[in-house]
Amino acid sequence: DTAVSxxxxxxxxxxxxxxxxxxxxNLGHDTMYWYKQDSKKFLKIMFSxxxxxxxxxxxxxxxxxxxxxxKAHLNLHINSLELGDSAVYFCASSQDRxxxxxxxxxxxxxxx
Amino acid sequence: AQSVxxxxxxxxxxxxxxxxxxxxxxxxxxxxxxxxxxxPNQGLQLLLKYLSGSTLVKGINxxxxxxxxxxxxxxxxxxxxxxxxxAEYFCAVSEYGGSQGNLIFGxxxxxxxxx
Numbered sequence: 001d002t003a004v005s006x007x008x009x010x011x012x013x014x015x016x017x018x019x020x021x022x023x024x025x026n027l028g029h030d031t032m033y034w035y036k037q038d039s040k041k042f043l044k045i046m047f048s049x050x051x052x053x054x055x056x057x058x059x060x061x062x063x064x065x066x067x068x069x070x071k072a073h074l075n076l077h078i079n080s081l082e083l084g085d086s087a088v089y090f091c092a093s094s095q096d097r098x099x100x101x102x103x104x105x106x107x108x109x110x111x112x
Numbered sequence: 113a114q115s116v117x118x119x120x121x122x123x124x125x126x127x128x129x130x131x132x133x134x135x136x137x138x139x140x141x142x143x144x145x146x147x148x149x150x151x152p153n154q155g156l157q158l159l160l161k162y163l164s165g166s167t168l169v170k171g172i173n174x175x176x177x178x179x180x181x182x183x184x185x186x187x188x189x190x191x192x193x194x195x196x197x198x199a200e201y202f203c204a205v206s207e208y209g210g211s212q213g214n215l216i217f218g219x220x221x222x223x224x225x226x227x
Binding site for chain 1: 144146148150154155156157158161163200202206214215217219220
């Protein structure tokens with residue numbers, strides 16, 4: 001069983017559209033994260049959620065909004081997509097803010 | 113503010129040769145340290161971690177790393193690499209008592225193993 005899963009794996013869309021990426025973890029963790037990996041492979045944290053509470057927001061545009069229906073899921077909604085949003089987005093999870101994080105397979109978003 | 117520097121963006125090496133991937137960090141407080149590996153078109157896999165205790169940590173696939181507090185380094189080593197080790201390797205750090213869970217990554221080192 002996959003520990004951290006993301007859907008879709010690939011997402012191609014037009015500028016201005018709204019899209020969502022889903023993340024689920026079956027590790028029983030209560031903290032989940034979203035990271036963005038740019039074209040140069042640089043990884044940067046975007047959000048984290050602990051027990052449905054946003055605890056990190058690293059100057060991400062408000063077009064991006066995380067939504068957590070329960071502690072096993074953290075979805076990423078993106079409004080009015082721009083060319084610069086093209087990247088690979090990774091979901092991760094950890095137990096109770098412990099430092100070790102486990103990552104999903106990534107979602108490659110391409111905005112045309 | 114904490115930061116991570118991976119000194120080599122690319123490391124080419126022949127199969128069965130030893131390899132060292134260098135990582136230095138900067139932080140005003142104590143840290144946890146990690147190495148992750150990303151195979152082509154795949155996600156990030158945890159290779160090894162230093163949380164506390166012995167400064168020499170062993171990970172998966174025969175890799176090990178040594179935490180050196182005085183030199184603020186956490187270099188990754190393998191005595192004999194295989195073709196299958198070709199991947200991107202990321203060093204990461206998070207602070208004790210900081211924005212817990214906030215992993216700061218280096219820019220990655222691409223390891224290319226040649227036959």
